[in-house]
Amino acid sequence: xxxxxxxxxxxxxxxxxxxxxxxxxxxxxxxxxxxxxxxxxxxxxxxxxxxxxxxxxxxxxxxxxxxxxxxxxxxxxxxxxxxxxxxxxxxxxxxxxxxxxxxxxxxxxxxxxxxxxxxxxxxxxxxxxxxxxxxxxxxxxxxxxxxxxxxxxxxxxxxxxxxxxxxxxxxxxxxxxxxxxxxxxxxxxxxxxxxxxxxxxxxxxxxxxxxxxxxxxxxxxxxxxxxxxxxxxxxxxxxxxxxxxxxxxxxxxxxxxxxxxxxxxxxxxxxxxxxxxxxxxxxxxxxxxxxxxxxxxxxxxxxxxxxxxxxxxxxxxxxxxxxxx
Amino acid sequence: xxxxxxxxxxxxxxxxxxxxxxxxxxxxxxxxxxxxxxxxxxxxxxxxxxxxxxxxxxxxxxxxxxxxxxxxxxxxxxxxxxxxxxxxxxxxxxxxxxxxxxxxxxxxxxxxxxxxxxxxxxxxxxxxxxxxxxxxxxxxxxxxxxxxxxxxxxxxxxxxxxxxxxxxxxxxxxxxxxxxxxxxxxxxxxxxxxxxxxxxxxxxxxxxxxxxxxxxxxxxxxxxxxxxxxxxxxxxxxxxxxxxxxxxxxxxxxxxxxxxxxxxxxxxxxxxxxxxxxxxxxxxxxxxxxxxxxxxxxxxxxxxxxxxxxxxxxxxxxxxxxxxxxxxxxxxxxxxxxxxxxxxxxxxxxxxxxxxxxxxxxxxxxxxxxxxxxxxxxxxxxxxxxxxxxxxxxxxxxxxxxxxxxxxxxxxxxxxxxxxxxxxxxxxxxxxxxxxxxxxxxxxxxxxxxxxxxxxxxxxxxxxxxxxxxxxxxxxxxxxxxxxxxxxxxxxxxxxxxxxxxxxxx
Numbered sequence: 008x009x010x011x012x013x014x015x016x017x018x019x020x021x022x023x024x025x026x027x028x029x030x031x032x033x034x035x036x037x038x039x040x041x042x043x044x045x046x047x048x049x050x051x052x053x054x055x056x057x058x059x060x061x062x063x064x065x066x067x068x069x070x071x072x073x074x075x076x077x078x079x080x081x082x083x084x085x086x087x088x089x090x091x092x093x094x095x096x097x098x099x100x101x102x103x104x105x106x107x108x109x110x111x112x113x114x115x116x117x118x119x120x121x122x123x124x125x126x127x128x129x130x131x132x133x134x135x136x137x138x139x140x141x142x143x144x145x146x147x148x149x150x151x152x153x154x155x156x157x158x159x160x161x162x163x164x165x166x167x168x169x170x171x172x173x174x175x176x177x178x179x180x181x182x183x184x185x186x187x188x189x190x191x192x193x194x195x196x197x198x199x200x201x202x203x204x205x206x207x208x209x210x211x212x213x214x215x216x217x218x219x220x221x222x223x224x225x226x227x228x229x230x231x232x233x234x235x236x237x238x239x240x241x242x243x244x245x246x247x248x249x250x251x252x253x254x255x256x257x258x259x260x261x262x263x264x265x266x267x268x269x270x271x272x273x274x275x276x277x278x279x280x281x282x283x284x285x286x287x288x289x290x291x292x293x294x295x296x297x298x299x300x301x302x303x304x305x306x307x308x309x310x311x312x313x314x315x316x317x318x319x320x321x322x323x324x325x326x327x328x329x330x331x332x
Numbered sequence: 333x334x335x336x337x338x339x340x341x342x343x344x345x346x347x348x349x350x351x352x353x354x355x356x357x358x359x360x361x362x363x364x365x366x367x368x369x370x371x372x373x374x375x376x377x378x379x380x381x382x383x384x385x386x387x388x389x390x391x392x393x394x395x396x397x398x399x400x401x402x403x404x405x406x407x408x409x410x411x412x413x414x415x416x417x418x419x420x421x422x423x424x425x426x427x428x429x430x431x432x433x434x435x436x437x438x439x440x441x442x443x444x445x446x447x448x449x450x451x452x453x454x455x456x457x458x459x460x461x462x463x464x465x466x467x468x469x470x471x472x473x474x475x476x477x478x479x480x481x482x483x484x485x486x487x488x489x490x491x492x493x494x495x496x497x498x499x500x501x502x503x504x505x506x507x508x509x510x511x512x513x514x515x516x517x518x519x520x521x522x523x524x525x526x527x528x529x530x531x532x533x534x535x536x537x538x539x540x541x542x543x544x545x546x547x548x549x550x551x552x553x554x555x556x557x558x559x560x561x562x563x564x565x566x567x568x569x570x571x572x573x574x575x576x577x578x579x580x581x582x583x584x585x586x587x588x589x590x591x592x593x594x595x596x597x598x599x600x601x602x603x604x605x606x607x608x609x610x611x612x613x614x615x616x617x618x619x620x621x622x623x624x625x626x627x628x629x630x631x632x633x634x635x636x637x638x639x640x641x642x643x644x645x646x647x648x649x650x651x652x653x654x655x656x657x658x659x660x661x662x663x664x665x666x667x668x669x670x671x672x673x674x675x676x677x678x679x680x681x682x683x684x685x686x687x688x689x690x691x692x693x694x695x696x697x698x699x700x701x702x703x704x705x706x707x708x709x710x711x712x713x714x715x716x717x718x719x720x721x722x723x724x725x726x727x728x729x730x731x732x733x734x735x736x737x738x739x740x741x742x743x744x745x746x747x748x749x750x751x752x753x754x755x756x757x758x759x760x761x762x763x764x765x766x767x768x769x770x771x772x773x774x775x776x777x778x779x780x781x782x783x784x785x786x787x788x789x790x791x792x793x794x795x796x797x798x799x800x801x802x803x804x805x806x807x808x809x810x811x812x813x814x815x816x817x818x819x820x821x822x823x824x825x826x827x828x829x830x831x832x833x834x835x836x837x838x
Contacts, residue, residue, distance in 0.1 A: 048740075054675050055670060055675040056675050056683070079741060083534075084517075085518075086517060086518065086520030089520040090515040093522070093532045094534065094740075096529055097530050097533035098742065114520055119520055121515045121521075170520075192788065193785065194518075195677075197679055198475075200679075207474035207475070
């Protein structure tokens with residue numbers, strides 16, 4: 008029994024050592040800006056391998072320098088990004104940040120999300136992207152073929168999640184062309200693309216740059232570009248305007264970075280300036296070009312105003328197409 | 333064949349660090365395999381935080397090596413000292429330990445080493461030659477088929493776990509309930525958050541596993557004051573490898589063990605322990621000297637050990653190709669991959685071919701190292717058992733807290749881990765199978781997501797679960813499983829034979 012008691016007493020030692028180690032590292036890790044001494048977590052609210060993931064990782068790597076601390080990335084997919092936003096909000100305010108896409112914002116406007124726009128504070132907007140209605144190559148040749156098929160029977164469309172921008176675009180197409188679609192939500196990008204590749208789902212609605220690898224390999228073909236202007240590579244594909252879709256349907260599909268509304272001004276300032284600095288690096292610029300993104304970035308209140316304006320725009324369309332929480 | 337050549341390229345490209353990691357991993361696996369307080373699932377789990385700083389390949393190589401060697405280490409102590417280091421080594425007591433008592437310990441150790449080696453090679457062959465065709469097949473599967481695969485995994489647990497069906501179901505239900513906390517995957521509704529931000533963020537299965545397997549188990553052992561399970565003094569430790577003619581004579585046992593292990597490894601949730609028990613049951617019923625099994629027959633060592641190690645290949649195939657873990661250890665490795673930004677799935681051969689090749693090459697090296705080190709180090713491994721369990725327990729507790737925090741750098745995971753530790757302790761005390769709890773937590777959310785997405789895609793037409801050819805096949809398999817369950821239940825009711833010394837359910 009005696010050696011057991013000793014053992015129990017000894018077992019406290021490693022714990023003490025650990026606590027000491029934590030304290031020591033906390034004391035010596037000095038951020039250059041002074042605001043941060045501990046890592047800032049970057050939550051990507053979608054699965055690995057998608058566009059939000061690529062942006063979150065590229066940005067996190069570039070923000071580490073200006074912030075002077077690590078920016079580890081975690082993927083928390085589910086509920087059109089809502090699960091990830093909930094995860095970010097459960098962290099220490101200002102020490103957890105998340106990629107906010109227009110799709111995730113839309114769920115909050117629709118009222119079905121686990122968070123509201125008041126809970127979050129905008130830091131910086133990074134990109135807006137052209138999206139497209141795509142099919143597996145060979146499924147339909149032209150936009151007209153797809154419309155004709157979708158008039159005869161309901162086509163299934165792989166989307167990013169329920170109550171997303173995707174639903175608005177599909178609603179607008181259906182209203183304009185008299186088609187019927189059924190949106191099938193996939194929070195894991197690999198499943199979303201896989202279901203289109205194996206023919207389980209008929210159509211894909213996605214940001215062009217996010218599926219660049221499938222476009223380049225010729226597996227996917229875009230039939231309509233939902234943007235004011237088509238990227239050079241796809242100049243011959245009709246745009247929403249050319250097809251006669253209402254102009255407000257062309258939403259910017261922006262992605263930006265947000266944090267908790269409870270974060271201090273000092274934190275938000277440090278984060279926003281780190282984000283701005285990161286967005287200007289050559290790495291990020293090359294990345295933005297690669298995914299056909301408009302790299303127009305802006306920070307702080309400007310992004311807040313932009314969010315409010317987009318919320319309004321989305322709200323009226325959700326109502327118009329009968330998309331409710 | 334691409335996999336083979338790619339794997340060979342990867343093998344020759346292994347730098348000194350990779351070799352070091354493999355040796356370290358295999359030694360760690362053998363050590364955790366030997367120590368009864370530390371299962372190899374725990375070993376893989378507790379190593380998880382160490383892999384964060386590594387690149388994806390190194391992290392997976394390390395965990396894989398621990399996993400493979402962990403299925404074997406405990407065999408040695410089971411046979412020599414009657415101390416099963418792992419649950420999957422329990423069947424080795426019945427014939428292995430009996431052989432030692434009959435003075436044939438060296439022979440038993442030789443058979444176990446041979447069986448682990450064969451099982452390991454079968455694992456490697458499975459991964460090398462079956463994974464790519466399986467991926468091609470999996471590419472054509474849709475959400476309804478994925479749903480069935482997960483349901484098959486959940487149902488097979490009922491068949492394979494030895495506790496009562498009611499307790500298994502309750503444990504599985506608790507696991508599912510725990511995993512359902514947070515934001516629902518498809519529609520985003522918040523469940524069971526009770527107004528807490530921590531709960532709203534959801535409960536990941538990794539902290540649950542750390543809590544239940546590591547902390548809960550230490551609590552249970554602490555409660556028993558780490559009472560000695562009656563390990564005897566080791567006599568002479570010698571390994572006598574079987575002669576080729578003897579191996580040929582018992583080829584049937586190797587073959588049956590390898591088949592059972594390979595197939596069960598691929599079933600979500602059924603790992604080495606289940607395969608080992610099932611294989612022992614089969615050895616008692618078929619084979620040339622099946623009547624000797626239980627009385628000191630090498631077949632009772634060969635079958636379970638081959639099956640245990642052969643599960644690794646199957647488990648990796650379903651983890652890599654479907655993204656659905658085939659065993660608890662594979663679930664941890666899946667978690668590690670996801671933390672490293674890799675989402676396994678049917679496309680993994682086109683998106684991450686190097687990773688697959690590294691895994692295949694590392695598996696081969698791990699198997700060879702396991703065989704060599706296992707043979708050389710049988711003696712020191714047995715000496716390890718003299719380390720007081722309390723010390724080991726202290727290290728486990730330390731790593732459990734460290735690991736839970738490091739998972740997502742979040743204190744809430746630490747609270748969840750601690751809570752699940754207490755939950756696991758209470759459930760273990762009352763005889764609820766912890767494996768079922770973990771499976772519920774891992775597979776439950778997957779089942780829900782596949783079910784809901786299938787129904788959305790089919791406009792709420794439930795016939796999609798039987799109207800597609802692949803889903804119909806899987807459905808028939810499931811019905812078969814239910815019939816087997818029903819048959820067993822009836823048989824148990826008719827003859828409540830409690831005198832069977834080694835209850836095995838097949």
